[in-house]
Amino acid sequence: MRILGVDPGLTRCGLGVIDASGGRKVSLVHVSAATSPSTSNTPARIARLADALDAVLDEHQPEAIALERVFAQSNVSTVMGTAQISGVVMLAAARRGLPLALYTPSEVKAAVTGDGRAAKAQVGYMVSKVLGLTEVPKPADAADALAIAIAHAWRGGAAPLGNTASTAAQRRWAEAEKAARKRG
């Protein structure tokens, strides 16, 4: 399954496309960070990011979109722009008939690193390892978009983890996910 992960933001919007096959295998299809200049007015910035989103959707034809969930409680100065972009991503998903899933930052961290409170650098490191990349995608928004797509691939499908997890690592992972959901 081809998945587009989106790390929404008005200044930088991470866009990462992966292919997920059976088990936990994932591979990189595309990664970028769309940007908009803070000197433009907000409608022009939103349109610019929407154009970049449409271009990725047209070129790579993902079958699902995974989007970071925005909270009103987070950084007040950026949350409104982030919510506005999220609305645009949701509209694009609905108009193209693509299923859209939302993940909190801690759910993504838990899925990719096993720790819902992992540092950004650790998420980037795991993304590069899992996708077999020689370096961490930059900027962080690009790596985060891939992490969101990976979280969707792993949580949504092939190898769900839960109470049946058997190894110690899998149990820690399941617990981190559970804790992340509680915090979310």
Next chain:
Amino acid sequence: MRILGVDPGLTRCGLGVIDASGGRKVSLVHVSAATSPSTSNTPARIARLADALDAVLDEHQPEAIALERVFAQSNVSTVMGTAQISGVVMLAAARRGLPLALYTPSEVKAAVTGDGRAAKAQVGYMVSKVLGLTEVPKPADAADALAIAIAHAWRGGAAPLGNTASTAAQRRWAEAEKAARKRG
């Protein structure tokens, strides 16, 4: 000038179109409140409201959009949906090349009633008087959308008020607007 006022919301989105001619003359072109069922998922709800917005834009061809400004500090449970819809309205404005202006609720109240803290009923009453309607448009979101359009017509153009305001009523109005801007 034809103006579309939008009172954004995920459950109900007010859409009001007016024609503004010279001086303070305004007339009703269209008013409605687009709704989306809370049982649907958010992308489907956003798409439904976006379709209603596009229909009004296509049919009435406004030359400008006035949108209520959303604050992260307001009601947390509804602010994210409101911000998402705002993003969609801004995208529509940018893609159609329409100028978009933002007004705080108190700016709108000040422009339409002369009091930045006027009650909802007072705003509805003034909207009906100013547009020569026999009754107040319902629901409140519809009346609010018209109030936002009227605020844009009056503030943006024909009869700007400021220190040169001469009558007592105009001075009170100017002061209310100034206070509203400070609070905004």
